[in-house]
Amino acid sequence: MTRASTRKPGEATGDEQAAVPRRLLEHATKLFAKKGFDRTSVQEIVEAAGVTKGAMYHYFGSKDDLLYEIYARVLREQTRQLESVASSAAPLRERLAAAASDVVVSSIDNLDDNTIFLQSMHQLSPDKQKAVRAERRKYHERFRGLIEEGQASGEFRTDKPADVVVDFFFGSVHHLGSWYRRSGSLTARQIGDHYADLLLDALRPPA
């Protein structure tokens, strides 16, 4: 209407640059994190993204779909990152420390996604929830593999089951969103290194 310039779909137009699906995902993420999934209406999302419901239901099958896409993107990214660090040639302790610190930093960088994961996972439809859980599981198993490697080599204590340690650590990571504030005195990397130190030292064989 008001905007008469010819443009190819998906191309930038100046103020509202990104393609429609991207904008929807972006604003949905922010709103879900701030108000929760159920309390964010589709109307709010499309208004924030500057489109209408028709546009949204043109690209996404449902409100659930939106949430699922947000999850899937984050999970893919974190899995990719872990795989890259874990399979490097560095010594085991360094690989684990890097993986631990990295996941903290990336969780802080994307605090919104993290918050959503925490609060809204259980509101997904059962089958989509299953898909997300399976992906998350793969991630945890890869991480656990690092710990088991250290237990086998004698570098890490063996009196604590590796899966308990993994759940222990990722509990901490998932909860970053509930207390970390950017205004705090510590940077994301500092927190990440602290967390990695705590994990590594907790894994030292007992005296």
Add this chain to the structure above:
Amino acid sequence: MTRASTRKPGEATGDEQAAVPRRLLEHATKLFAKKGFDRTSVQEIVEAAGVTKGAMYHYFGSKDDLLYEIYARVLREQTRQLESVASSAAPLRERLAAAASDVVVSSIDNLDDNTIFLQSMHQLSPDKQKAVRAERRKYHERFRGLIEEGQASGEFRTDKPADVVVDFFFGSVHHLGSWYRRSGSLTARQIGDHYADLLLDALRPPA
């Protein structure tokens, strides 16, 4: 009508023993934990509790109120328990280990309340949310005090800020509900002791 026996209000009647407010709280807890706060309708709660909406709004001011009462009860109990352990005469390391293990056990015993805390806290009205946060904060500060005591005495490492360690640990605790299953091979106390060990060992001064 059908029940003609004389009884004092609040007294057991056989099949539906507990008083109405108690029953409401109990069933609300289960439903909130299973389906989330927003997805549980007042109608469902009162049906599960075997009463009507009129009864519920007679005892509680709102659906929010129900949630708040659930929180408050758990927080009071955990605070009481921590205070009792922390102020005992035992050596510091034992007090901290007991406090850590206890909070894990109590969190597992009341997995539902824990789940709700995680998922629904942000859906409370702002002022009630503030009240809950303040109470939670007091709890954390008491716990942090134990760690600072050990840092001052040289028993614990001082290169990690105590509040980071507290958030690290309680992240793990709050997330128990997302993975712990009663069908698993470890008892609540075993998990608690594992977690306490990990915490205490992570706090050992570095080599």
Add this chain to the structure above:
DNA sequence: GTCGGCATACCGACCGGTCGGTGTCCAAAG
């Protein structure tokens, strides 16, 4: 002309909360 890419109007379901009533018990009056 027809097809993708939206906009707009609208539907039916549901939800939290309200409100006028009802049964029961107890205590004081007669």
Add this chain to the structure above:
DNA sequence: CTTTGGACACCGACCGGTCGGTATGCCGAC
């Protein structure tokens, strides 16, 4: 002993509003 009155505990129909989703139409590009 009987009556009365009213406090308490609860019932359940109902209301205003909101929400996810859909049906239909328009419009420029090819």
